[in-house]
Amino acid sequence: METAELTQEEQFQTRIDADVRIEPKDWMPEAYRKTLIRQISQHAHSEIVGMLPEGNWITRAPSLKRKAILLAKVQDEAGHGLYLYSAAETLGASRDQMLADLHSGKAKYSSIFNYPTLSWADMGTIGWLVDGAAILNQVPLCRTSYGPYARAMVRVCKEESFHQRQGFEIMQTLSEGTPEQKQMAQEALNRWWWPTLMMFGPKDADSPNTEQSMKWRIKRFTNDELRQKFVDMMVPQAEFLGLTVPDEKLRWNEAKQGYDFGEVDWAEFWDVVKGNGPCSRERLQARVDAWNEGEWVREAALAHAAKRSARGKV
């Protein structure tokens, strides 16, 4: 086969099919670049907005040790945001533009962060379930076709698995605690279970981007495949904790060696995606406020740097 006879696009697909990583300076179809910028910036925004629901409990953490762990975890999320914005910048996107798109509502972030954190058990549930779902989504991304994204995800995934363990440990402590603590854990699971299942995105039949993303090996599993894996992984863990998954249709299916489970409330999913989640306005407003109130600080830093370089100081 003469590669010279292939179009640029065909050569690109040949490299993808051979699992050769695409790097920033390589030729790539414009649609591939756009899809990646959309996905990576969305992922970065999720990390940054995701700091807010857990940040809500840093000042109320029940022990000094928990306070330190939670603060370190939320700080890790800021770090993940930084790696991911940098990865998107290698595709020609600017951080300021990506943030402007977040603030205007044009860019999306994971809808899970539009739910409120109402009790300390939510810190456990977010670590255990939400980070657990994030890991399932993200581990395959360590092998995604775009090099800088894949490498950023290797670092992110290492830290995420630590986050998930700390979440599970909070749940375990609660479930071994007083009746009040067990109730706190169960109540949190009741609120977070279904929104977590929504994190895998719409059903495959309603996911227009999946096919192309799989072909480009940006994505390696479909939404429904990952959702099934998640349920299969989490149900035994909930049982171990002595907690009840809030799904009456949940049954072990011997034939498929997996669980059958109830239908996600897709009307709620689309409402939240459209910006009508219980905390959607508050989350976005918090980001916009931080950005606007920080403007004079960023300007001062730039002005000072300009003065220094004019004086010839580094």
Added chain:
Amino acid sequence: MQDTHTILLPEVTPEVRQQLFDYVLQLADTSLILAHRLSEWCGHGPILEQDLAMANISLDLLGEARSYYQYAAELEGQGRTEDDLAYLRSAVQYRNPLLVEQPNGDFAHTIVRQFLYDAFHYHLLVQLQTGPDRQLAAIAEKSVKEAAYHVKWSAEWVIRLGDGTDESRRRVETAINALWRYQGELTTPTPTEQALQAVGFVPGYAAIQQQIDQHVARVFEEATLAVPQGVFAQKGGKTGRHSEHLGYLLTELQYMQRAYPGMKW
């Protein structure tokens, strides 16, 4: 470190031991309250990199606070834990100076509060490192490396804001005017500190004040800011006479332990 505590405990009279307990608790409260204030910024910083920096400093101070609380619990020997000391004491029992409990305000207030504290903290730790209490010296030795980074970070921001734009200059000057009155308390010894200074467990504050003054003068000069003169020093936190802000801070900090007493988390 846990196992070596006992052998590092200084052999002192019960009276000095009590004073030492009070002083270590004062150090612990100070680090915890400032860590708590900084942690309120998490997710709301003006620049992502500075959000990270503030969380980092907060974590350092929290770690330092825990070391002091654990040591204080050991000195007391009544079976209280670090969490008992942090979560089950009321505002009037807290011993932090007024400066660190002041609200975050805008970024300029946070930076000025931090710089004034960092300058004191760093020079204090340098002295504590060589003190006769080996446990306190060990904590200081670990923390001084972190404090050196903290004071570098906050000094750089004082300089950027002072010598940045008209607005940043106006804001940092407003913050200096608001917070300068709390600086004097840091190096004004309480009766407990005086007693410990007399037996050499706490360094003399006159020398530290001189180092702080030089440090601040150097940074303010580069920031093109004027060092305030003759400002009345507001005191009281170190003897339990706090501002009204502390009660609200503790209400939040202690909420879980107060609402669900005696549980493991």
